[in-house]
Amino acid sequence: MICSSDACDHLFELSSAKSSDLRRERGLRGTENFWLEGICGFHRVGHQPRLIEGWIIGAHARHMETLTEEKVLLGLLWLFRKFLSFDVPHPKRFLRTQWHSHPNFRGSYSFQPTYADELRTGRWDLESPLADVSGRPRLQFAGEASSRTHFSTVHGAVETGWREADRLNEFYQVRA
């Protein structure tokens, strides 16, 4: 979103207090703006003083992708008016991403919902290989989603490749 520099100077992260305000907001759930609950913050972009970048996660992000760009912008402007004490002007230009709808990507990177915690599952399960009866790994999993520490990053993805290579090395060294 490209805006005047004044507006860009006052960016905000939705703190947990503000997020719960948002959840309590009467009339948000069940309205066409329900997807705004998935917004987790806005950030300045380095060396781009007139640009702000918003982040959205989970199922709400997928829903956002189905809306027209105009509707997305109207929702965001509603959010700004709700939480900021100053007027945010209509941006000069606005662009939203559609990583999930893109057939070559089908998403951006992994997202661990609280429901996964309820199920007591997590990235440690995603890294578990499928082994045959002799314990030999037959199907292994790498990728950022399986990284316990550096998920959502390229270096996390790379490290998981090394992790799986080490797993094979250890397996065959024991048998050598």
Ligand SMILES: Cc1cc2nc3c(=O)[nH]c(=O)nc-3n(C[C@H](O)[C@H](O)[C@H](O)COP(=O)(O)OP(=O)(O)OC[C@H]3O[C@@H](n4cnc5c(N)ncnc54)[C@H](O)[C@@H]3O)c2cc1C
């Ligand atoms: C907008 C954006 C900005 C980012 N910025 C940064 C950054 O600044 N720094 C950073 O470290 N990381 C960044 N990341 C994250 C980084 O790109 C990912 O963490 C990294 O690419 C993950 O690598 P991966 O190999 O685990 O998965 P991916 O690179 O997602 O590879 C998965 C592959 O599997 C394919 N695939 C999916 N489903 C199937 C299927 N059913 N059958 C066959 N193939 C399938 C996909 O097409 C894809 O090619 C960013 C990501 C995005 C989207």
